[in-house]
Amino acid sequence: MKKYVWSLLLVGSFAFAQKFTIDETVMGPRKYAPTTLIAHQWKKDSKAITYISSDYSNLIEKNASNAWKESVLLTKSELETALKSKFPTDEFSLRTFPTTISWITNTIFETEISGKTSNYKISFDVALKQITNVISYPAEGSQAKYTKNNQVAWLKDNNIRISLAQGKVIEVTNDENKAIVNGSDYVHRQEFGIHSGMWWNETGSKLAYYRKDETMVGDYPIINWNEREAINKNGKYPMAGMTSEHVTLVIYDIASGKKVTLQTGESKEQYLTMVTWDPSGKFIYVGVLNREQNHLKLNKYDAQTGAFVKTLFEEKATTWVEPQHALMFVPNNPTQFIYQTDFYGYNQMYLYTTEGKLLKNLGFKDVVVTNVLGFEATNTKLNYIGTANNGLDRQLYQVDLKSGKSIQLTSVSGIHNSSVSSDGTMVLDQYSNATTPNEISILNIKNKMVNTTLVKAENPFVGKIDLPKIELVTLTSADGKTPLNGRIIYPSNFDATKKYPVMVYLYGGSHAQLVTNRWLSGAGYFDLYMAQQGYIVFTMDNRGSDARGKKFCEVNHRQLGVNEMADQMEGIKFLKSKTFVDTDKIGVFGWSFGGFMSTTLMTSQADTFKVGVAGGPVIDWKYYEIMYGERYMDTPQENPEGYAKASLIDKAKNLKGRLLVIHGAQDPVVVQQNSMNFIEACIKAGKQVDYFLYPNHEHNVSGKDRIHMYAKIADYFDTHLKK
Incomplete structure (x- = not known):
């Protein structure tokens, strides 16, 4: 040895x-914990990054235009003032500045905040210091999914509700049997890359959702010993070789109030995953995996009728097929999408047409793709994190969709958590390795050199x-x-x-x-x-x-x-x-x-x-x-x-x-x-x-x-x- x-x-x-x-x-x-920048990210459409101050009280900006000097973009106090002007003064109690913000323009970010009566998705303009948009749903709700036109689907126990912009609430499902679960991400026990149970189409006119029927699965006892008399809380636990849950996919049309069930086949004990709307909203794509987990079909369905349209391609194996990722459509090209699979040895990306034609293998050497970051400014290149060094490292890569060639954008051996600026010229790179606690830098993509070092943590x-x-x-x-x-x-x-x-x-x-x-x-x-x-x-x-x-x-x-x-x-x-x-x-x-x-x-x-x-x-x-x-x-x-x-x-x-x-x-x-x-x-x-x-x-x-x-x-x- x-x-x-x-x-x-x-x-x-x-x-x-x-x-x-x-x-x-x-x-x-x-x-x-080594010194770091909290929730650091690129500001959209700018050469600037933002992060939360170490005391969690301010949103900070560093901009290339002023040599990456630090400036306060927004304080927690200013955010609280804006909230109080919009809502009852006792609705919010912010302990810290929200860390889960995402930039939608170079001046507006979105964040989710929980109040006493409701949960909110807020758009905030840092230039105007004011809230520009609010979407909300009741505090009792969970697993919210938002649209661009101020609608939100959410779960009340095992049923789906939709809150419309004008305040009206639609009851999409009303199943009294708790063994019928609608819209939950806890389907197929969250295997097969499942992390959502509801999907809006692009315009927010239709909602696709899982309907899970567990009535045929036996009750499994989980005892709560804290009560005066111990209480049994039954759960559903389908054991290997026994009867499994039956899952279907339903599409709800807001305008008509009608539902259609996708015609995914006769077998009730199969797995439905990789649910992806076509950009047009006319079709929906689903990975249909047999219970044996050795035969996957990527199917296309008519979103209006639920009818099966065609199988784009199949994967069969003597061991198993394990779908893990939804499709990613190429921006500005609704006829092409990226598909991830490890079917050929390593989890890598492949470019397909919506008719199922393979255009290009976007894989690189033996690199396992661990995180797809998204497209750069021209939408012709895709950035991703992948493995290196026999799996010990993670590096930032970029693949050109036209040529299929990948380049490695980071080089220092270690685990990189990196992102690319909107204009595709710079990398915000964070990494550590066995001897480096934490280092955060701005890299120049053209020459792959460090532009400036933001953090170099001591041991x-x-x-x-x-x-x-x-x-x-x-x-x-x-x-x-x-x-x-x-x-x-x-x-x-x-x-x-x-x-x-x-x-x-x-x-x-x-x-x-x-x-x-x-x-x-x-x-x-x-x-x-x-x-x-x-x-x-x-x-x-x-x-x-x-x-x-x-x-x-x-x-x-x-x-x-x-x-x-x-x-x-x-x-x-x-x-x-x-x-x-x-x-x-x-x-x-x-x-x-x-x-x-x-x-x-x-x-x-x-x-x-x-x-x-x-x-x-x-x-x-x-x-x-x-x-x-x-x-x-x-x-x-x-x-x-x-x-x-x-x-x-x-x-x-x-x-x-x-x-x-x-x-x-x-x-x-x-x-x-x-x-x-x-x-x-x-x-x-x-x-x-x-x-x-x-x-x-x-x-x-x-x-x-x-x-x-x-x-x-x-x-x-x-x-x-x-x-």
Whole structure:
């Protein structure tokens, strides 16, 4: 197995520096945050940026015309004065200047503010110091979707309401059965890139929305223990291989009040995603994915009748097809759109016509597109953030739609969060890497040189915290073919002649990456805390994790846990080759998929791992939900051997070390049935196991209770591994 040292972060000790407290495992990221600009962004149609002052009281501007000097554009007091002149004086109580503003012209921004009686979307002119437009809906509403003509669709429980500009409210749906859910973004459990449940057409005359029928899905009990008599709050949880929800797409016409349902096919157990209106409003596009998740059709429908028009193209796979992004139409060209897919190996962009003809592959090398930023001024080039350096970095790229060629606009190795000015001449670039806490600059696109540096943050730990040494390493996967990214955090006052216990922190599942070339190399404060307590803390992103392309992930199809564990054991070989590692004291900690991995390693590699902590663990994939579970494992009926091999219930008998299982008592994601069945299996096998529930918490433990959780985990390792 090859191993390479990639980079090293070494911070010297200071006479007055100290270790993190257990409270700082949770509070530390805010307390020791590097200097930055809050909510920084380009002002539209200008060579100026704006951001919120560090005390959250002012909107600040820096402009190229005055050498990027700072000036106050608007104060919180001025905004409050404008609000009081428009609304009752007690309607708003602004604690800070709103941070979620977006510029629609070079003088007008939009922001959303919640009042006592209503929620508001406000347009504010900073030149006139006044509110120019207001759209509102009742405070009880949620998931609002606005139009350009002052209409807003919103949800009241499981039904849709539309507030019109003149104050009238339309009741679009009135389903009394709570198992009929309209307009919600919680459809297909928000897999397949779903983050909205309602879509307006360009003119605001029609609203498309999801109608989810869950009546055929069994009720799953979630107990609230806080009441005088505990209350059962049933939820809908379609488990792998069982009956799924039935989802349709409906279009509501405001003028006529009529609804049409898109004719998406006979199969009721399918997935509808990538919902996109045609710019003309005459058609709507939908990605129709079969329940098996291996056959996607991009279909075009008539928005007036709901009739199927044509299938533009299809994607079929022996593993899975996973649509994640709505279509993006080319501005000023309603016959062309951008489609994102990882079907050909990496999530990249493709230019299509509305008749389904592929015009150009806009992909670049093995770059995985992580964020599409939008078009530059001429609408002929598209800016995006993508991966580099084997997934460790994020860089800014620009692709020319005519030639299909991409160029890289940022160059310093690290994680870049960048945007391009409206005129396409400058980049507002923010980045960090293993040795750079935070740097924000203005770059010249033409020569890619730094025009001016706005922020160059100092190390926030100097003189306060004796930060452990962090090292990025490259290992090789179990098949000997693929480089894997790893991270070692060394104990404080590390002495290579001594032997140290190890805590492996891992996740291992899809759509997550723990090791990156950012500040602290992606490490969490609990990782740093444990290193300061005398542990080697090791993390590696095995095959199956994010940002490395589809082939990197799909090796796990129908056999979750197999290749992930094999790769993690390569990491263990690497650790065992180090003279400073106590090979008799190796432990593992992970949450969710990481909890599944921790329990898998504790039961399948029982001679290696002496202590484990599994938070919210999947124990048997037949207890997990359909949309995620069946993508990777197919159904239990189709893949009984794979489910049996991945199940940890019958592996409880193999447990040798000390295992702490933690679960949120109201977990609706990985339901408690998983851990309860594992505990029962341990009892039957005569195996001692520790179990801890966090009441009133769902899939993770948040707030101050998270400090309690980290203290418990640290104590568990200290008691059973360190001593």
